[in-house]
Amino acid sequence: MKDVSIYGAGLAGLVAAVNLAREGLNVTIYEREDEIGGSKDLHPSVHSTPMQPKETWDYIGIDLSSHFVKTDAYPNMWYNRKRLTLPPYVHNMSVYNVERGARPSSVDVRLFEIAQDEGVNFEFGRALTPDELAQAPPGSIIATGLYKEVYDLVGVKNSLTYGYMALSNWEKGKTGGAIYMGNFSVDYGYSAWINGIMYVLLFSRKPLNEKDLSKFKKVIRDVEGFESEKWVTADNGHFPRELRLFWKDKILAGTLSGMIEPFWAYGVVGALLSGKVAAKTWLNREKGYEDFSNFNRGFDKKLARKEKMDSMPFNKQMIRLAMLKARYNCWRHPEIINKPKDPVRWFR
Incomplete structure (x- = not known):
């Protein structure tokens, strides 16, 4: 059974984990927080x-x-x-x-339950430093959300929110x-x-x-x-200003990859879809990239229009x-x- 490492237990990471576990892979998610649901400062x-x-x-x-x-x-x-x-x-x-967030009524908890049922392993309280991410195994999925240090590590252009x-x-x-x-x-x-x-x-x-x-x-x-x-x-939080599915031999997912609607900043659905894109990419690089390109075909145009309007x-x-x-x-x-x-x- 092949191992897959996923960094970040947000929506994208959880969806990717569920899909890969269903393919018979041994999936482990590493999360910086102590429990599911993201930062307690920002949620519920x-x-x-x-x-x-x-x-x-x-x-x-x-x-x-x-x-x-x-x-x-x-x-x-x-x-x-x-x-x-x-x-x-x-x-x-x-x-x-x-x-x-971490309440039982949250979508994070529901996805966590589904992932557990599929046999996904979790390690909470992992700092997820740039060094650890840089040394992650080939094919690892990085879905760490809005943190600047990760944007800087993978070289994705971003702006502070x-x-x-x-x-x-x-x-x-x-x-x-x-x-x-x-x-x-x-x-x-x-x-x-x-x-x-x-x-x-x-x-x-x-x-x-x-x-x-x-x-x-x-x-x-x-x-x-x-x-x-x-x-x-x-x-x-940091907002992506470009699209990026790959970093070296690793796969990017969630907001980090740019899968967010750039004008109004709707991010939930993009994160869910991105998780499946990442899983599909792990299984078949070409098919995953095709979906990534199709979903994000209007990103650059919308972002340019938004930034022009803001000026x-x-x-x-x-x-x-x-x-x-x-x-x-x-x-x-x-x-x-x-x-x-x-x-x-x-x-x-």
């Missing part, structure tokens, strides 16, 4: 993502539909305190919420979310709730300060009635104008109203 968390569930489960070979819950409505979008009117075709879209996050108890049985744009971030803030918790994140690929957070707090308080005395700084003044007003144009196009051409226009469509 809730993520909203557009997705194509059936295609996703069919591709990765794992049905996670019990943990991805369709939101009550497509997330509302706000500009400061003004709710934006979205193009009519938005009503054709579906967004799903999923919990991350900035954020503030907060968590609160919320009404059980409710699933929803909203996106907030405004003069507090070149990106956005968002709220998402599921499994009795509400998670709020202010996110930016340019530096944030307390003044930005104060503005966002007022918006989230006025719109959602959300207040928290405990906001956590989340300035240690311009009034960039959020440009998004509002784009929405007005889209609504006008729907009025001019009613036939497009019923066509899907998902912002992230991994499967064509």
